[in-house]
């Protein structure tokens with residue numbers, strides 16, 4: 001029998017959205033309560049989760065509701081061949097749902113999961129080896145995909161929502177969806193990214209500023225991008241390729257020409273690049289603010 005590690009089970013609880021599946025056990029040939037085929041194996045599993053009371057990440061442990069499960073007598077079967085209570089008497093396949101509490105080890109706050117456990121084979125064919133699959137069918141409070149603080153601070157509310165949807169698509173390998181949502185984010189944010197670049201301090205920034213003023217009149221993004229392509233702050237130049245241009249280029253062409261897998265890869269790369277560009281611009285912006293403040297203070301003190 002091959003079984004997933006506690007760590008993978010923890011990742012399933014913490015990071016996977018509703019209806020995600022995970023292959024939990026392979027080549028199971030006989031009844032084993034440590035194989036997720038009854039409720040006992042779901043107990044005392046540790047995982048990290050944002051505590052709904054304390055609002056920060058804590059260690060949780062799974063537990064079973066006190067009165068929710070049959071006592072041990074139901075689980076003891078008289079004969080090897082007797083169908084375990086978690087198997088469906090019609091299909092003779094494993095199909096049961098377990099209600100799990102997650103208990104915060106710091107403040108005892110409770111969260112809830114409903115996990116469905118199924119087998120690919122009938123009990124009578126277990127000797128060929130069964131595969132047990134777990135699926136998350138319920139979670140409270142609801143699963144929430146979080147943006148990192150950089151994105152949260154920078155993106156507009158609409159784009160934060162689109163970005164979260166993109167991450168949700170990524171987490172279940174819906175490449176086309178993820179790519180489409182991230183394109184929407186680029187489309188909305190690229191202007192602001194360039195506007196912010198125009199407010200930085202670097203060699204050639206005056207060209208970007210002028211181009212941005214022109215853009216506000218003629219709305220020709222490609223002209224603006226051509227200028228930005230030549231003039232960038234050092235931190236964005238060191239890549240050897242222009243990341244702003246590359247982001248902009250993602251908007252041309254349709255989605256239909258790419259497979260789901262290709263879109264998936266593109267979306268993952270855009271995610272990395274957008275994070276990088278926004279982080280660099282933020283760093284420069286705040287650094288600049290700090291220096292400006294320091295200079296102002298020195299002037300005041302001298303004046």
Ligand SMILES: [Zn+2]
Pocket residue numbers: 051052053054058104105106107108109
């Ligand atoms: Zn807590």
